[in-house]
Amino acid sequence: MKITAVEAIWLRVPPLDQPCAWGEDALVVRVHTDAGLVGIGESDSAPSVIKALIDAPVTHSTCKGLRHVLLGENPLEIERLWKKMYRESEYVGRRGAGIHAISAIDIALWDIAGQHYGVPIHTLLGGKYRDRVRAYGTFSARPTEDANRTVVARLLAQGLRSVKLGGGTFGHDPAYDMKVLRAVRAEIGDDIELSIDLLGRWRNAPHALTQCEALREFNLSWVEEPLPSDDLAGLALLGKHADVRISGGEGLATRHEFRSFLEETRPAIVQPDITRCGGISEMRHVYELARHYGAQLVPHGFSTGILLAATMHFLAACEHGDLIEYSQSDSPLFRGLVKNLLPLAGNHVPVPDAPGLGVVLDEALLERYRVRL
Numbered sequence: 001m002k003i004t005a006v007e008a009i010w011l012r013v014p015p016l017d018q019p020c021a022w023g024e025d026a027l028v029v030r031v032h033t034d035a036g037l038v039g040i041g042e043s044d045s046a047p048s049v050i051k052a053l054i055d056a057p058v059t060h061s062t063c064k065g066l067r068h069v070l071l072g073e074n075p076l077e078i079e080r081l082w083k084k085m086y087r088e089s090e091y092v093g094r095r096g097a098g099i100h101a102i103s104a105i106d107i108a109l110w111d112i113a114g115q116h117y118g119v120p121i122h123t124l125l126g127g128k129y130r131d132r133v134r135a136y137g138t139f140s141a142r143p144t145e146d147a148n149r150t151v152v153a154r155l156l157a158q159g160l161r162s163v164k165l166g167g168g169t170f171g172h173d174p175a176y177d178m179k180v181l182r183a184v185r186a187e188i189g190d191d192i193e194l195s196i197d198l199l200g201r202w203r204n205a206p207h208a209l210t211q212c213e214a215l216r217e218f219n220l221s222w223v224e225e226p227l228p229s230d231d232l233a234g235l236a237l238l239g240k241h242a243d244v245r246i247s248g249g250e251g252l253a254t255r256h257e258f259r260s261f262l263e264e265t266r267p268a269i270v271q272p273d274i275t276r277c278g279g280i281s282e283m284r285h286v287y288e289l290a291r292h293y294g295a296q297l298v299p300h301g302f303s304t305g306i307l308l309a310a311t312m313h314f315l316a317a318c319e320h321g322d323l324i325e326y327s328q329s330d331s332p333l334f335r336g337l338v339k340n341l342l343p344l345a346g347n348h349v350p351v352p353d354a355p356g357l358g359v360v361l362d363e364a365l366l367e368r369y370r371v372r373l
């Protein structure tokens with residue numbers, strides 16, 4: 001079997017000159033083969049940038065567009081192809097967007113392999129430990145207490161028993177944060193897990209430590225990205241002294257960044273995004289590192305049903321992969337791009353058992369939101 005084409009498809013709901021929210025754009029990859037099998041992947045990054053990294057012509061031996069690295073290759077040789085892509089895009093890649101692009105292709109290669117062997121990806125990864133994974137829902141803070149109560153009530157009505165609040169107006173003003181958390185905790189009661197995501201907004205470690213202490217009464221399940229992820233010393237200090245679990249890592253790529261992050265900051269929870277960290281292949285290394293450093297792996301995930309399916313296959317095959325983020329986006333790219341989107345059943349997501357990734361794309365929707373410059 002040979003790779004015959006690599007498509008990088010940029011999707012976007014609002015027009016290019018309008019603001020775009022989380023989940024309203026996406027970069028989908030399709031890898032075609034001479035056997036007729038087509039693998040699907042995605043990267044949750046800047047779609048135009050990832051598209052350029054895949055489509056670019058060859059500049060020299062370490063600056064190749066990924067399509068050129070792959071054409072004519074056997075898609076089943078995933079590990080060798082991952083290393084080839086990494087080396088041959090090294091000057092523009094190695095971290096960040098270059099790895100985001102590899103992530104999308106890696107997922108598509110696993111999809112092809114699963115279809116070829118007639119088994120779900122979690123079987124190729126060594127076998128599933130469970131048939132469903134518990135989910136949590138993320139919502140961004142609204143300006144008023146009532147609006148926050150309404151939105152969190154909607155999450156609980158879906159059956160979720162774990163929620164996370166972050167982004168929007170949250171994390172800038174301690175007095176406001178306190179008011180929002182008080183309203184949310186009152187709405188959900190004491191038995192629902194509540195976490196917060198700061199997106200690195202707290203100004204430094206002493207400030208973050210004071211905040212963690214001030215928020216103790218809310219019995220938070222974890223505090224996510226309290227400081228920017230490059231503030232390793234600050235995060236280490238916080239991890240050691242805060243009386244709450246600290247998490248982070250959704251922006252990191254490759255085992256190398258995760259090793260530094262885990263070793264130097266010792267987070268309780270690490271949150272790689274499978275469409276950014278290096279795909280399914282690299283996430284396996286991150287999982288083993290997390291185990292080594294005693295951290296729980298709870299993946300980040302807030303894009304299309306392709307990301308959701310890839311994350312589910314991965315978690316199903318992890319001994320301790322028992323919590324997944326379930327997007328609360330109303331974007332058609334989440335709700336409709338994958339026709340057989342994995343549902344939220346109560347507070348769990350069922351593990352898919354179809355061969356490969358098992359996703360079926362809505363071609364009409366894909367064409368409707370496709371950006372063609």
Ligand SMILES: [Mg+2]
Pocket residue numbers: 197199224225250300
């Ligand atoms: Mg986050």
